[in-house]
Amino acid sequence: MQILPATASSHAADMDWLFAALVGTSGFILLLVFGLMITFCVRYRANSKVERGNRLGRTWRLEAAWTAATFAAFLALYFWGADLYIRIHRPPPDATDVYVVGKQWMWKIEHAGGQREIDSLHVPVGRPVRLVLTSQDVIHDFAIPAFRIRQDAVPGRYETLWFTPTEVGEYPLYCAEFCGTYHARMGGSVVVMEPSDFQRWLDGQGAGPSLAQEGEALFRQYGCSGCHGAASTVHAPRLEGLFGRPVPLEGGGTVIADDRYIRDSILLPRSEIAAGYPPVMPSFAGQIGEDELLKLVAYIKSLADRTAGNTEAGPPAGGKQAGPPAGSAEKDAR
């Protein structure tokens, strides 16, 4: 009989050990406490012939010892769990991005190349995958038991976590947060493939525009390029080379320009103003949906390796992202 689901990711064994340690420690303490309770109940039952005088034995050493021991054991479990949690949320730099949007009642998934799927996720075996999760309506929870990962998808936030699939196969995918009438049906499957099969699958999805290319079109459509483009007369920061860099903020402090920062810059431009710029950027909250936001973020990310001045620069050598041709944002800026 199989108690645990298949173990098919790099985190699975670590998670199972932690789980075993939690169950083991709690089980041991449960047995100890109930064992002693039952022993004493029987031993000191009414009419039993045991010594009942002299109740004030010197037991403080014993008290202190067991209190300290259980405290240390649970603290160790806490640090173990915290360390694993942090590792799962810190993707390695070479991980491939996959964007996941939860919606009543489906998972919408987009690959960096623009390939889309609903309620299924195709990934290559042995390669780290970084998930960027969000929700379009209510809180959902993206759960793949075989990979031992689950993460809430919260509207208005990006959550990232990663995994490396270790076994080719098909595994169930669930929504693990009650999210409405058809919550129980919200799910699908994860298909782990050999890298060559995965490449073939990607190619077979039709060569639509990449996420970044779609983002570039939106960048013009929403008038972003009017302020952020080279030809702009508005004093707005250029977005080339922004992603991943520290940004000094008006009023002190710096933030790293990550997915969250870019998203908040678009929806809540007043919350963090880049130092030295007027707070004139309008909020696009309510106008741009989660799908489109992901594309805009992917586009701004694809500009990471470029410099603002040099419009002749081609796409970064060896860059994975199929970025739009350099300079096209400037050309179209009015």
Ligand code: HEC
């Ligand atoms: C009216 C001009 C204007 C428009 C339109 C505009 N922005 Fe901005 N944007 C600014 C200014 C000015 C700043 C700097 C002040 C601030 O941080 O709010 C800025 C800041 C940003 C930042 C943070 C940049 C940094 O260096 O920290 C991002 C990202 C950004 N905008 C993206 C966008 C996107 C995407 C759009 C279109 C959906 C857009 N902007 C539309 C003027 C504009």
Ligand SMILES: [Cu+2]
């Ligand atoms: Cu759900």
